[in-house]
Amino acid sequence: MTLNNEKQKINDQLGNPIVIGIVVIWRVVNTAKAVFNVDNYTEFLSIQTDAALRNIVRVYPYDVSNEDNEKSLRGSSQEVADKLKTEIQANVEVAGLEILEARITHLAYAPEIASVMLQRQQASAIIDARQMIVEGAVGMVEMALAKLNENDIVHLDEERKAAMVSNLLVVLCGNKDAQPIVNSGSLY
Template sequence: MGFFIRLITGLVFPPILLLGFYVVRPREEAVILSFGEFMGVDKKEGIRWRHPVGREIRRISTQDSTLEVSSSTVVDLNGNPINISAILVYRIDDTRKAAIDVASPHKFIEDQASAIIKRVCSKYPYDHKDTDVLCLKNESDEISAELVAELQEAVDVSGIVVESVKFNDLAYAPEIAQAMLMRQQAQAFIDARKTIVDGAVALVKDACTQLDDDGIALSTPAQEQLVTNLLVVLCSGESAQPVVQVQAHQNHAS
């Protein structure tokens, strides 16, 4: 029926055929429908022509696009609420799917991205003291790859190819931010003191070894007092007065 209508209008009103010209721009494809029937996709840029009667052109850009996923609250693996927003880079690869199978490909990926980010991020802790453990704060390649793979599977029906997913904002939710900051400061203080103590013990061992190598023998109480004084001075970071004066094992004549 559509063919006969186009034929009759072309014979009766020839000038109408001039309306059949249209332009396909670079990085753009034109999905053509005729009386609601899919007729094909024009991918070649330049001036194109199709019979204008009953024709519908749906132009789809194949340029790379970015999408900012607005901040939302997600509960991480440890049960802590965190605020996350992300930036997506994507493009439309299958224009037929984008034009016909979904109402709006850009709205489709926006809705899917929010759900995927929440699901994937809930599988990981925000932070972890062990650097070998995957966490959101480090934004490792493994987490980024999982976000891309999950989102790609969800939006495949729309003809979209997901290029990358990167966190734009990542922080503890305001209601626990102060408490988590205090926790991090306390952990940093403990780690710093542990480093100081480990270094002090190593220095004391070296000092005792050097005294033995120089032939200076100390009694057991003197060794204990020496170790105590050195640890107090090194660990306190301040000058400290020795509790007792360490005497050599060999006494000098009066």
């Protein structure tokens, strides 16, 4: 049988309110326990599922940044599902029920913080992209300086080298296309 509990609002590990739904696939394996140990085993399963869901959700954050190796509700769905199944099974053993599968069916930030959390995710993505651009630009500048020295194309003093590095980084890291400037004077 399948139990599809109502979505509920729970705070994650960081205290952020999230809306989460769960589906549980189960069966009765001991009819005597199911009939005599609880009044209504379906209702009992629903209550135990909600309790297990609250316990597990409080242990994980909704999401974590990419460089962290932390587990999260969004990124560790199989681990979360396994823990849910184990906890629900332990809670419903007395009712003679077997949990075959427990999965999160809905996961979202609560409406009151959803837009702010979206902005936070977007800001994090922009920072990650900028970091990648800067790392690439620095590598390209290092390569350019090495090639100039290797091929003995031009000899630059430290001041000229610094100016070149600055110009290259501006061009490589900028949001707009480079605008060429013609220098009609001497290099020195």
